Amino acid sequence: MKWIVLVAAALLFFAPAAQSRSRFWNAGIDKDQAVYNAFHQLQTAVARGDRKSAARLMEYPLNVDWAKPGARKFHSVEIQSQSEFIRKYRWIMTPKLQAIILKSKPSDLWSSWRGVAVGQGDVWFEQLINSPKIKIRSLFRE
Numbered sequence: 001m002k003w004i005v006l007v008a009a010a011l012l013f014f015a016p017a018a019q020s021r022s023r024f025w026n027a028g029i030d031k032d033q034a035v036y037n038a039f040h041q042l043q044t045a046v047a048r049g050d051r052k053s054a055a056r057l058m059e060y061p062l063n064v065d066w067a068k069p070g071a072r073k074f075h076s077v078e079i080q081s082q083s084e085f086i087r088k089y090r091w092i093m094t095p096k097l098q099a100i101i102l103k104s105k106p107s108d109l110w111s112s113w114r115g116v117a118v119g120q121g122d123v124w125f126e127q128l129i130n131s132p133k134i135k136i137r138s139l140f141r142e
Helices: 002-019 032-048 051-056 082-087 095-103
Strands: 058-067 074-079 110-112 115-118 123-127 134-141
Touching (some): 032 051, 032 134, 051 058
């Protein structure tokens, strides 16, 4: 009987915390709306072809990964600045990556210790250290 009382008390104590947990808690993000806002800004920039707005959403250096069709080996490059991102926009934001971004819905976002992802990890958002800002840290161009 004591065991049942202890379990019931524990459930009552921890239940409110579990219910109020952010959807993206495992990425270290406690404000879901900040992620949704950043995602919406990315979709808007991509839909308009607005390179400058897209560049402002990135955290630099930005990791851009890709694989050649049929290849098993991945390649990676670091984009160092907004100006470099703008210059290489067409190379980075392939039609396939743009389609993934534009077709995704906020409910499609998922998270892990690495951040919040779009698609199958094609775009990775994360919260900056000591800041409420959400930025894109990594892209996978297909």
